[in-house]
Amino acid sequence: MTTVIVAGAGLAGLVAARHLARLGVDVHVFEREDEVGGRVRTERKDGFVLDRGFQVLFTSYPAARRELDFDDLDLRYFAPGAVLARPGSRSTLSDPFRDPGTLFESMANREVRLGDKVRTLKLRRELTRKPNREIFAGEDESIEEYLRERGFSESFRDNFVGPFYGGISLDRSLSTSKKVFEFTFKMLSTGRIAVPADGMGAISEQLARKARAAGATIHLEEVVSAVESDGDEVRVEIDGETITGDVAVVATDPKAARELTGVDSIPTDAHSCITQYFVHDEPLDTGDRILLNVGDDAPNEIVPVSTIAPEFSPEGRELLSATFLGLPEESDEELAETVVETLQRWYPDRDFAPLEHLHTDRIEFAQFAQPPGVFDTLPTTRTDEGSVYLAGDFTEASSLNAAMESGRKAALAVYDDL
Structure with missing residues (x-):
């Protein structure tokens, strides 16, 4: 039986593994972390559900509709549009076709x-x-x-x-x-825009279940440090041990993929962000919408997370997220003070002094940069090494849709070539 080694258990690697296993290939996925998902993971802390940075699912994503079971994810939906906020002023802007009210x-x-x-x-x-x-x-x-x-x-x-x-x-x-x-x-x-009731990590966990059910084996806390091919087989070094297979699919983050394959066209210029989570006792009046900061960019947006998905927070507590673009030099505490001050200006009749700072995610590589012309420079699924393939959003576009789509394309390319 043909053996395929997949490096990385993010969305792309999991989708590639599932499709290859369904096609009768012996698939082994190696992931350096102790859980699947890559950038799409969820942490639980003191009864709160905290996604790794503010992330959402667009239900119209073609790959999401093909790869995911929305009913199993038990989605919670945002209201269309947003609340535009500046000091002393908040106003709703929505899509009248989807939100006639x-x-x-x-x-x-x-x-x-x-x-x-x-x-x-x-x-x-x-x-x-x-x-x-x-x-x-x-x-x-x-x-x-x-x-x-x-x-x-x-x-x-x-x-x-x-x-x-x-x-x-x-x-x-x-x-x-x-x-x-x-x-x-x-x-x-x-x-629509949605999040699973158990957090965005539920998407990764569902894809992992589907990959395992198809016959793929997922190995956690196993670091792939080298991938080589002589045309007939691939040799993959994992924690100092070399294993062989017929094909390798590199589905790691862009920087690691570039190091493992030597493909210079893999984009490594990154957009970063910092997402902070807060707990409050009184819900905001956004109608399940994001609050956009039109006054300045610190933070860019504040989201009433548990209003949209009540499962994200213990009963009676309001979970908010605030996202800063880039990697500001301020400390977590200083950024939290900025969030309190911003909310106080938006809601001058409310008291946000009791706002509790719960958690901060500093995400250095949240997306690869997508300036004009970038899509003409992205690598293809196939590399110059005939037995080494790429799967990752960096072959398509920086999105959840692109990650899943790239996994499917990598599986089909491997199967067609074999």
Whole structure:
């Protein structure tokens, strides 16, 4: 039987392992951590459910619909749109097609001009009809240039798109590729934003169960330090021991994948973020929506996590998350003070002094950078070493969808070549 060694048990590695095992291949997955998931993991602390950084699932992701069982994940849904917050002012901006109850409130929102609202509806109609393959084809430019050419005002870009896409692409400057904007805008227009009731780590755990059920073996706390191929077989060094197989699929993080394979086109320029979790006794009045900071960028957004997913918090306690873009030099305590001060300015009639800082995640490599033109430079699944393949979002785009899609493509490439 053909033996495939998969390095990494993130979403890409788990999907690749499942498909290969279903095709009758002997699959062994080696993961350096003590749990699966890579960047998609969840920690439990004092009864609270804490995702590793603020992450969500777009239910319209094609790969998610193909690879995941949504019913088993028991999804909890965000309300469409967001609350735009600045000192002494909070206003709702939503999608009237998916959230008709907010039509008048959204139309009356003074943060965004009427002309921009009309342009947004026209863009929604256009992109929902645009095939995904066309979105990622052709010329490229930044989100900033794309919106300016379409007539969107500077205030719209600054007051809504900047902070909203700061949360998606970790780039509030809108220098990210317009292809990221078009794809995510389409996903938001045709589906919903959700989190599993047990946290985002439930996605990784479900994929691991599916991989094991198909016949794959997953080895935890096993570090892959080298991958070599002579064309006939691969030799993989794991914790000082060399094992052999017919094929290796490298599905690690981008930096490790580049070191293991020598493929220079694997992107390693990163966007970072810091997510802090807080506990409060009185819920915010956001209507299951994200609070976007339109006044400044510290923090970029605050999310009433347990309002959306009550399972994330013990009864009677409100769990909030706040995300800062980049890696600010301030200490965890100083950043927590910034969050308290920000909430106090947004809600001047409330007292946030009792806000309890629960946990901080400093994530150095949250996404790889996606400037205009990046999709023309990404590596393919196949490498120059005939028996070594790549699986990871770095072969597609920086998203959960891309990670799962890359795993499927790697499995199909291995099977076709064999």
